[in-house]
Amino acid sequence: MAKLIKWSKLSRHRLFKLIECFCLDIEASKAAVxxxxxxxxxNRHYTLFRRLISAHQLAQLRRFVGVVEADESYFGPARLRGRPGARKRGRGTFKQPVFGIYERQGRVYTEIVPNCSARSLHPILRGKVDPASVVLTDDWRGYDGLVDVGYDKHVRINxxxxxxxxxxxxxxxEAFWSFTKRRLAKFNGVKKLFxxxxxECEWRYNQSLPTLKASLFSIIKSHP
Structure with missing residues (x-):
């Protein structure tokens, strides 16, 4: 924490207030006022907090076990500027695909993927989910063949x-996707820092304000 105070050049009081604003999810423009x-x-402090949180989420990652839900979602504008046509959702759009894994009553993991083919999704599942887990997915063809690679408790929802x-x-x-899209909507789209x-959304999901504040202070203190 002392290193952060020295780096930020803010007083301890102001820095703590800024951390509180971040945990309350107050946009940078409003926090500045x-x-x-x-x-x-x-913005500089918020970006640092996000980088520390991202590193923390990755460092804390361990294999998912038990009942695990997997799904893909798409982020971005419904239609690209300068490209005529109807507004579309999901697959077949220019949106960014993201793959997510949710451990029932527990953690969330997300990863940006080039597409939602089996070639993209299977390696992530095999690296992040214990084969003894019950894996629940929809009937998208990207999940075809999971039983063949060891997930004999793969259950699909039509x-x-x-x-x-x-x-x-x-x-x-799906509740996590809804939470994430509602939260990101107020930023009018995030590109570079997506x-x-x-x-950050993984970290925030299902956490109370006191828990978020305690977690962020712990992350900052453990930062070398």
């Missing part, structure tokens, strides 16, 4: 017929 700081100063049947659903990861915002 509230704390009477330069917008660039706030959304054309039903979104859930008892505990067979992927509502957890990977950092994804990791």
């Amino acid at each position: 509230l704390l009477r700081l330069n917008r660039n100063t706030v 959304k054309a017929k039903s979104f859930a049947s008892g505990r067979v659903h992927i509502n957890g990861i 990977p950092l915002h994804l990791k």
Whole structure:
């Protein structure tokens, strides 16, 4: 923490207030007004917090076990500027595909992928999910063949017929996608820092304000 105070050149009081604004998810422009700081100063600190959080999320990653939900989502504008045509959602658009894994009542992991083919998704699942886990997905062809690579407890949901049947659903990861898209909407799209915002959303998901503040202070203190 002492190194951060020296780097930031802010008083301890102002730095703590800035951390609180970040945990409250107050945009940089509003935090600058509230704390009477330069917008660039706030942006610089917010970016540092996000980089530390991203490194923390990756360092804490361990194999997912138990009941695990996997799903893909797409981020970006519904239509690119200068390209005529109807607004589209999901596959077949120019949006950025992102793959997500959710451990029931637990952690979330996201990864930006070039596409949602089996070639892209299978290696991530094999590296992040224990083969003994129950893996729940929809019926997208990118999940074809998971049983053949060791996931013999792969259960698929046909959304054309039903979104859930008892505990067979992927509502957890879909709730995370909804949370993430609502949160990012207020930033009017994030391009350069999109990977950092994804990791921040993992960190924020299902956490209370006191937990977030304690976690961020711990992350900052452990930073060399």
